[in-house]
Amino acid sequence: MTEGMFDNYFLPGIWITVQVTLYSAALAAAVAFLVGTLRTSRLWIVRFLAGCYFEIFRGMSALVLMFWLVFSVPLMLRWQFVPLYAGVLALGLTYGAYGSEVVRGALAAVPTAQREAGVALGFTRLQRLRRIELPQAWPEMLPTFNNLLIELMKGTAMVSTIMVADLTYAGNLVRIGSNDSAPVYTLLLVLYFVFAFVLTRGMRVLERHAKAGVGQAPPRGRRRLGRLALREDAGEGTGALTAGGAAR
Template structure:
């Protein structure tokens, strides 16, 4: 692949993939918290409606929903979504449904005694959520949100089928031009891995700060770089000899 093809197709494709990921993740996060909190509501009708949303979007295909937004919506309502925003809407609403279960489960894991303490202090439902439940539940949400963010990144490849010029779309164009499949798709795999790895490192930092914010010990470093850090040797302060770092210890 020549530099001209890389500059003309792949670089803009990487930028489009990043944009779709960020916009979809922002929408999915908003949907996750709204629907997840509503699914914990004491009102049965609110739980029913939010649960219906969760079941519908969890059971529907993101690709088919994307097709429906892009091809069927103009026929039904007479207006056309821009391809990129059709993809963002489909991905954000779908992964937001998955994220709502993460929020609901993390809120349910908060000790009932904490809620009772908020009631004893005459906190309203929103005050208990904001001051007691969400701060304690947030650190437990970060690891599954990390997995969802990576799945969302990989799911952005679906937007190529509605002519959004993301990395996958650009790779297909280059393959048609050069008639080379192995190097093009190998490079595409590497680029998705690099982006996913960056997301993981950012989310690890978010998790450490979230746990520190409620007085919990930060999690041990995970992944490739975390494992390398744990295996580095440090000098014993008493004997002066080198000793392997212990997992979970402060490096």
């Protein structure tokens, strides 16, 4: 594998993978919050419809859904999906269904007294969600959202099967052209690991600040300042004890 192959194939493939990940994650987040909050509605018909969406898309294969959008929809509707958008739609809808259960569970974990306090203050349902429930549930969602985001990123490799020139597609082209399977697939493993590591670190920073926002944990910088202050206090205390001993 030469440097020209990396520049001509892998770099464009990396950019396509990043695009698919970002677009799919944005769609999945919107679906997760919409369906997840609707599943906590007081109206049974709303809960029923949101539950139907969750059960249907949780039970679907994202890969088969991509094939259906690309190959079946044109035959039924006489309208062709752009393969990139078909992949984004399939991944976003599928992982959005998984995420909706995370949102529903985190909202259900908010103490009942908090909701009752919102009702006593005269808040509407949307106001309670925005001011009371979501701020407390958001930090609890982030660890699971982190796992879902990593799974979604790795799932973007499926778009190569519908002729989207992502990282996996580029790797297969290079393998066929160079006949070097081991270095190509080793590089693919390393690149996907790097993507996952970067996403994980970013989500952990977001989680840390989200917890600090509700008083569960201070930001990292404040923790360091706190440790330094404790060390200084301990040093002053030791100095005072030493001085006291010398005075005696």
